[in-house]
Amino acid sequence: MQERLKELQEEAIQKVEKSVSLKELNDIRVAYLGKKGPITEVLRGMGKLSAEERPVMGALANEVRETIAVKIEAKQKGLEEAAVLEKLASESIDVTLPGRPIKVGNHHPLTRIIEEIEDLFIGMGYQVAEGPEVEQDYYNFEALNLPKGHPARDMQDSFYITEDILLRTHTSPVQARTMEKHQGKGPIKIICPGKVYRRDNDDATHSHQFMQIEGLVVGENIRMSDLKGTLEVFAKKMFGADREIRLRPSFFPFTEPSVEMDISCKICGGSGCSVCKRTGWIEILGAGMVHPNVLEMAGYDSKKYTGFAFGMGPERIAMLKYGVDDIRHFYTNDVRFLKQFSKHE
Amino acid sequence: MFVSYKWLQDYIDLSGVTATELAEKITKSGIEVEGVEVLNNGIKGVVVGHVLEREQHPNADKLSKCLVDVGGEQPVQIICGAPNVAQGQKVAVATVGAVLPGNFKIKRAKLRGEESNGMICSLTELGIEGKVVPKEYSEGIFVFPADAEVGVDAIAMLNRNDEILELSLTPNRSDCLSMLGVAYEVAAILGRNVKLPETNLQASTEKASDYVKITVEAKEDNPLYVAKVIKNVKIGPSPLWMQTRLMSAGIRPHNNVVDITNYILLEYGQPLHAFDYDRLGSKEILVRRAADGEKFVTLDDAERTLTSEHLVITNGTEPVALAGVMGGANSEVTSDTTTVLLESAYFNGAPVRKASKDHGLRSEASARFEKGVDPNRVRAAGERAAYLMAKFAGGEVLEGAAEADTLTVEPAVVSITLEKINRVLGTELVMKDVKEIFDRLQFGVSIEEDTITVTAPTRRGDIKIEEDLLEEVARLYGYDNIPKTLPIGSTTPGGLNEYQKKRRVVRQYLEGAGLYQAVTYSLTSEEKAAQYALEKRDTIRLSMPMSEERSILRLSIMPQLLEVLKYNSARQNDSIGVYETGAVFLANGTDSLPVEKEHIAAAITGLWESHSWQGEKKAVDFYVIKGILEGMFAKLGLFEQVQFVQAQVDRLHPGRTAEILLNNEKIGFIGQVHPTVQKDLDLKDTYVFELSLKAVLEAEAPALQYEAIPRFPSITRDIALVVNKETVSGTLSEIILTAGAPLLKEVHVFDLYEGDKMEEGKKSIAFSLKYLDPERTLTDEEVTKVHTRVLAALEEKAGAVLRG
Incomplete structure (x- = not known):
């Protein structure tokens, strides 16, 4: 009987080792350890044994069962692991295939430039002021020291609707309205972005509709040097810390003195190239100290208050910054153009 | 203003300062120099030649065979095609080896069998613009004065070894519309002195005032009128140096008298006019406003109809000049003129501007009057011109001047x-x-x-x-x-206001949802202006549009957005989404500003989802655009306040369009573009919305408030309802939510079936209902009680029955 058990153990272990599937293994389990299996059968014959032999044989039988069970268990684990590995192997994919694209749009490049400028000045304590695109002649011209018949009105041929109402030619009327609203009191620190319109034929460098962003600071001790310092902060943040600025005298009816600001050319570093027309400088914006007539018209005492203003064109800045060569791109809205401005910078 | 570097040296010492350096200095101190043009750019080997013989080319009708002395040992043969070449002329010859503008090299050549050793040049061939070349030479070669020395550098003779500074003048600096003005500016920059031009001359004993009497009726328009009289002038060409200076400044030479007036215009900034005294027809000059409808022929032979806003110079009765703008054909200086009446006057800008604008006659003269001339230079300019006429037109200048002067000049x-x-x-x-x-x-x-x-x-x-x-x-x-500082003193809190902040949120959201921001024009055509308008108003038209296409202010953004889709679709981008925020303009009576309302519009077309190698494709549909919009409302906390109501909107699909209500106010529409419009624009199925962004951003949303996360489980019941086809899901959800309150927390549609298994006119909608009590675990019985109430309400209010 003892031998028979050993024999069965050997036989079972061999079968377990040879088995290649979980099913086969289960069959072995049922065959050897089941109630109808040979070990149980052997044990049934225990009745013929003596009282001394019986527990010994019982223990042996259990030991054989146990041994087989352990083997089966071990084998099962092995087979399961192999099965998992096989499954994983069969599931492998081509990781170089493209991922599912997330549909994302982005800001129009002009909005991008405007928000960048807004944020930059917000950081310096400015508020964002807006106003109507259709304006009264008074706010667009007269309140800005451009009375009727002023020669500088030639410079900005305008779209009139009636004799007194026109599409604003600049965002300066927002400044005039803001000053009026402040009723002769300071301080004012605003930045005014928006659409403006001029009677120009659309071509690579002209657009009858374009954007402008202007700034205005009015207070009791605002100096030309403050304008220079402010513009330098702006230029370096907007165009790079290595840029230099230069102010050149200019003329605008609403400021006196008036200046234009150039930045050193990025392309040639100031030595002169075709982008900067060999001057080493690129014109960026117009600025100046608010004309006393403008202050007085808005109700400010020009003896007490001074201010500075500046204005620039987001199209021009975008063209310089991104190398866009035709202003019409901004209004054609070709997605192949628009989607180029998605990257955060 | 074109400023000759060499000419400027008549008035100021420029030693040690090159033209380029000068340009830089002028720019930095106030007047932008746009460029410095080198006139002789690249020209070499052009000399003065003497045409010794000229005969017809034996083999070509239009060519001449010339023997030309170019200062060498032997005269050379040159074939010339100019019609005006003649024996005895002094001409500009580009000799063999010469280089002309554009790096054009002159070589020995054979023309129709005859040898040619060089080229006789026209002025345009020497780089001078055709429009300033004297008329008599415009069709042929240029001829030097007879005393020109043979063999000398022709470029030097033509004053082309010079540089021209192109000044871009702002309206306040019209003082620099003259060489003298520029000289004063440069003097200030360099700290040097200005030398004034020569005007002293021996006047005749006769008095100008005996020849003409000046009367000014329109004293305000013309406070100072000075007339000088020059007798015995001989009309002929002006000296070569004067002609070349005029050409470099962009003015075409005519004859000595006219050239001198133009020269003074450039030198003093004072426009002058020369009349033929004998053709005036009177001994009187009367300055007055023109009569309405008065006719006058200007010296360009055009008949002009005048108005009372125009100022005229008359001979007492007839106009002889349109003041400050152009002289008359009736009194023009001709080759027969012997006595010149020289006008030097101060005209105010307004009538000159009006006349030059009305008649399209902007000129160097009118531009200067419009901007204002120096009142103290009026007489000096006349004196200087008279001096030059005596010197270069052989004239005899009468003593003094006839004047009408009411001008008070106070510095x-x-x-x-x-x-x-x-x-x-x-x-x-x-x-x-x-x-x-x-x-x-x-x-x-x-x-x-x-x-x-x-x-x-x-x-x-x-x-x-x-x-x-x-x-x-x-x-x-x-x-x-000037130092760089930042403003000091009281500060202001910077930042965006609520409206501006929310607008940025909306943009960010829509872009995150897959739409590109577009910016289109506010001006559109009459036809498009009112399409898709949310409010019907009169259109606002520009008084002087540049084109019909851009003549009206838009009432909606949609037509332009659809144009954007059309443009892109035609360029193989037929699956895109765009949005725009911007003002539309609502008329508000002719005397008031229009009401500007900020709108937001979006349009999507083509495929919305497509993942090529996985073969997934999903075209845009109503629920894609609606989902985007609902997400926007949710982002702004307004989701609960918005309703979509089936509606009809012009140019949208009649069955796939809804009005959008915010707090029961109509704020916009959403829907599919009408298939016929889609076809016209060559678009695939396109879904859009446009609404008042102002209404959305100004709407008040409930404040953000934390709500406890439920600690107890919810119970979900799904129901499939059979309803009439016309019944919309929104109505059913509404009924469910009302009847199920407060335990019913959520309801959503999870299936819609309209297939042929349904009875005619019916459809099935399945809802999932979620019941929850935040305080305790709900029992089945409790839920069943509420659920039964919900089903009863559905049946009662919408005739909805559970699908068997």
Whole structure:
């Protein structure tokens, strides 16, 4: 009987080792350890044994069962692991295939430039002021020291609707309205972005509709040097810390003195190239100290208050910054153009 | 203004300063020099030649065979195609080896069998613009005066070894519309002196005032009129140096008298006019406003109809010139003229501007009057012109001038304190620095303690107030020398307001949802302006549009967005989404500003989802655009306040369109573009919305408030309802939510079936209902009780029955 058990153990272990599937293994389990299996059968014959032999044989039988069970268990684990590995192997994919694209749009490049400028000045304590695109002649011209018949009105041929109402030619009327609203009191620190319109034929460098962003600071001790310092902060943040600025005298009816600001050319570093027309400088914006007539018209005492203003064109800045060569791109809205401005910078 | 570097040296010493350096200095101190043009650019080997013989080319009708002395040992044969070449002429010859503009090299050549050793040049071949070449030479070669020396450098003879500074003048600096004005500016920059031109001459004993009487009726328009009379002039070409200076400045030479008036225009900035005294038909000049409808033929032979806004010079009855703009054909100087009446006047800008604009006659003269001439230079300019006519037209200048003068000229006297200068500029100048600047400008200066009082010369009409002095100080002190500071004193809190912040949120959201931001034009056509308008109003039309396409202010954004889709679809981008925020303009009566409302519009077309290698494709549909919009409302906390109501909107699909209500107010629409419109625009199925962004951003959303996360489980019941086809899900959800409150927390549609298994006219909608009590675990019985109530309400209010 003892031998028979050993024999069965050997036989079972061999079968377990040879088995290649979980099913086969289960069959072995049922065959050897089941109630109808040979070990149980052997044990049934225990009745013929003596009282001394019986527990010994019982223990042996259990030991054989146990041994087989352990083997089966071990084998099962092995087979399961192999099965998992096989499954994983069969599931492998081509990781170089493209991922599912997330549909994302982005800001129009002009909005991008405007928000960048807004944020930059917000950081310096400015508020964002807006106003109507259709304006009264008074706010667009007269309140800005451009009375009727002023020669500088030639410079900005305008779209009139009636004799007194026109599409604003600049965002300066927002400044005039803001000053009026402040009723002769300071301080004012605003930045005014928006659409403006001029009677120009659309071509690579002209657009009858374009954007402008202007700034205005009015207070009791605002100096030309403050304008220079402010513009330098702006230029370096907007165009790079290595840029230099230069102010050149200019003329605008609403400021006196008036200046234009150039930045050193990025392309040639100031030595002169075709982008900067060999001057080493690129014109960026117009600025100046608010004309006393403008202050007085808005109700400010020009003896007490001074201010500075500046204005620039987001199209021009975008063209310089991104190398866009035709202003019409901004209004054609070709997605192949628009989607180029998605990257955060 | 074109400024010749060489000519400028008549008035100021420029030694040690090259043209380029000068340009840089002028730019930095106030007047932008746009460019410096080198006139002789690249030209070599052009000399004065003498045409010794000229005969017909044996083999070509239009060519001449010339023997030309070019100063070499032997005369050379040159074939010339110019019709005006003739024996005895002194001409410009590009000799063999010469280089002409555009790197055009002259070689020995054979023309129709005849040898040609060079080329006789026209002025355009030497780089001079055709429009300034004297008329008699415009179709052929240029001919030098007979005394020109053979063999000398023709380029030098033509004054082309010069550089031209192109000044871009702002309207306030019209003083620099003259060589003398530029000289004063340069003098201030360099700290040098100005040398005035020669005007002294021996006048005749006869008096100009005996020849003509001046009367000015329109004294305000013409406060000063000065007429000089020059007798015995011989009309002919002006000296070559004067012609070349005129050409370099962009003016075509005519004859000595006309050239001299133009030369003075450039030199003094004072426009002059020369009349043929004998053709005036009277001994009188009367300046008056024209009569309405009065006719007048200007010297370009065009008949002009005048109005009372135009100023005319008359001979007492008939107009002889349109003041400041153009002379008349009836009194024009011709080759037969012997006595010249020379007008030097001060005309006010307004009538000159009106006339030049009305008749399309903008000229160098009118531009100067429009901007204002120096009243103190009127007489001097006349004297100088008379001097030149005596010298170069053989004229005899009569003594004095006939005048009408009501002009009071008072130089501007302006004071400023040193404290103000430093306070506004942020500088630390001392009085000596300031005084030196005004001395350099040749302004009168007096100083009393801290105050400097400046008398500005009349040529600088732009100096009127303290700030003008500030500018003079700043620009000549140098902006480079002004320190950089930031404003000090009371500060303001910066930032965006609520509206602006929310607008940015909306943009970010829509872009995150896959839409590109577009910016289109506010001006559109009559036809498009009112399409898709949310409010029907009169359109607002420009009084002088540049084109019909851009003549009306838009009432909606949609037509332009659809144009954007059309443009892109035609370029293989037929699956895109775009949005725009911007103003639309609602008429508000002709005397008031229109109401500007900020709108937001979006349009999507083509495939919305497509993942090529996985073969997934999903076209846009109503629920894609609606989902985007609902997400926007959710982002703004307005989701609960919005309703979509089936509606009809012009140019949208009648069955796939809804009005959008916010707090029961209509704010916009959403839907599919009408298939016929889609077809017209060549678009695939396109879904859109447009609504008042203003209404959305100004709507109040409930404040954000934390709600406890439920600790107890919810119970979900799914129901499939059979309803009439017309019943919309929104109505059912509404009923469910009302009947199920407060335990019913959520309801959503999870299936819609309209297939053929349904009874005719019916459809099935399945809802998932979620019940929850935040305080405890719900029992089945409790839920069943509420659920039964919900089902009863559905049946009662919408005839909805559970699907069997």
